[in-house]
Amino acid sequence: MTTLVYLETHDGTLTKPGLGVLSKAATLGGDVAGVVLGSGVRDAAAGAGAYGASTVYVVDDDALASPLPQARVDALAAVVEESGADTVVFPASVLSADIAAGLSARLDAGLNWDLTDLRLEGDELVGTRPALGDTVLVEVGWTSTPRLALIRSGTFDPVESSGTAQVKDVSVTFEDFSTKAQLVDHLVEESSGPSIEDADVIVAGGRGLGGPEGFSYCEDLAGALGGAVAATRAVVDAGWYPYAAQVGQTGKTVSPKLYVALGISGAIQHKVGMQGSGTIVAINKDPNAPIFDYADLGVVGDLTQIAPRLTELLKARD
Amino acid sequence: MKIAVCVKQVPDATVHKRLDASGRLDRSGESALNPTDVNAVEEALRLKEASGGEVVVVSLGPEKAMESLRKALAMGSDRAVLVSDPAAAGSDLVATSYALAKALEREEADLVLFGQQSSDADGAVLWAAVADRLRRPMVSQVAELTLEDGSVTGKRQTEFGYDVISAPLPAVVAVSDAINQPRYPSLKGIMGAKSKPQETVSLADLGVEGERVGEAGSRTTVRSSAPPPPKSDQVRIEDDGNAAEQIVEYLAGKRLV
Helix, strand or coil, X not given: CEEEEEECEXXXXXXXXXXXXXXXXXXXXXXXXXXXXXXXXXXXXXXXXXXXXXXXXEEECHHHCCCCCHHHHHHHHHHHHHHCCCEEEEECCHHHHHHHHHHHHHHCCCEEEEECXXXXXXXXXXXXXXXXXXXXXXXXXXXXXXXXXXXXXXXXXXXXXXXXXXXXXXXXXXXXXXXXXXXXXXXXXXXXXXXXXXXXXXXXXXXHHCCXXXXXXXXXXXXXXXXXXXXXXXXXXXXXXXXXHEEXXXXXXXXXXXXXXXXXXXXXXXXXXXXXXXXXXXXXXXXXXXXXXXXXXXXXXCHHHHHHHHHHHHHHHC | CEEEEEECEEECCCCCCCECCCCCEXXXXXXXXXXXXXXXXXXXXXXXXXXXXXXXXXEECCCCHHHHHHHHHHHCCCEEEEECCHHHCCCCHHHHHHHHHHHHHHHCCCEEEECCCCCCCCCCCHHHHHHHHHCCCEEEEEEEEXXXXXXXXXXXXXXXXXXXXXXXXXXXEEECCCCCCCCCCCHHHHHHHCCCCEEEECHHHHCCCHHHCHHHHCXXXXXXXXXXXXXXXXXXXXXXXXXXHHHHHHHHHCCCC
């Protein structure tokens, strides 16, 4: 087995999700190599040796300066050919999912996504995927190589070893359509208020709050519990609450002792950011909301009635 | 301006989704248009209302999927094309993207739109595969979309903030469900939908070879499935007016307050 692990960089360093997947791939055996694609990323690449890669393939090209997927499909296809890899594993991200899917079409290579485990049965690679809102665990396989796998974020932690990696440069000819999409702006919102990453208690709000003004229920309850306020991607995208407070796949991963979810349906993208919480309490008027499948205490009801009353009761206890 | 919107019929949100004996999703119950695809239809209609043109919805699925496509017609789409063929059942990403790209090549749309994610397969991967097959630039997870001077510009959220990405037409764009609040079909729209063009095409009509789709054309398999280990000690209550008191009692029992 020859495995490539797609590694992402941010601000000149390899990011944790990729190193976690690399550490996992190393436990499966065979030749394990990392792939680093970008502009000015060569220095960061060698660091993958300490997480189980014996080789790191690098495509360092101005065409890869922006975090866009299509030119990376070209680059990865070239690395697959150069390395003879039969397996390519990606840590899930906004960028990597598009790269994996594009590569699947380019190479007619099977892609299994949202995997929470990978193992070998003889020569056969088997992935585990929680499906249908995590109500069933599906064992998936591949019928040809290369085999492509997207790993659910936060599944594997990096494990450092004493290894070193040899860096190999690969040059790529890009397709005409691959560089047509262009990054024209990048915006970062500054955070304000208490950080959700260090909070023991988080009160998070979703679309069920009804509008930006609904966050007063979260703020009042967080005040009474001595916690911080978080939000789902949907409401952050809708402009109801700042990006810095976002929990989930594209936001922060949190693990407070208590996580109270108000009006959050609990899609997988949200779950992966908060499933490590000690106790999860969910209030939602939709009895079919997926969050009830993993909440410790699920309350079916109207949060606009329950949350203020809860705040009042908690304040009275102090 | 011609816009093709790729949509999917999925089990209705109220249906308890389960796998059948072959490991495929049981699609026998009540069905609906995939919720986040409705956002893509809405965005297409807004673009059409602003600059004219045609909106065609394109889908791959069983014949009954046309019922769900009618919702898109009732909202205001002009035409529906359903690729339906028993040979396509069980298609994975490789096979689905191939067949769908063939259907889209036939339409030659200026803009191909996708929704955020299918509620049954939890995939968010089809657009990138289709864009590669169509050899077109792509912008995904777009929460704000503008169309100007023959190019699209999308703002999207990533792990590191917001990116604004621009691409010349013809292009593929996948929208986030935060992009808009979809309209409800009007009664007039619902009545009018019945008489709008609704075409069901076979794989042969598209020139898709049988070995490229279905299980033969797929590169992944479902080996087995099982229920996940149960999460112990889950408590569920329906609010009868005392939910807040019950929550406090629960938290106190766990020494969280």
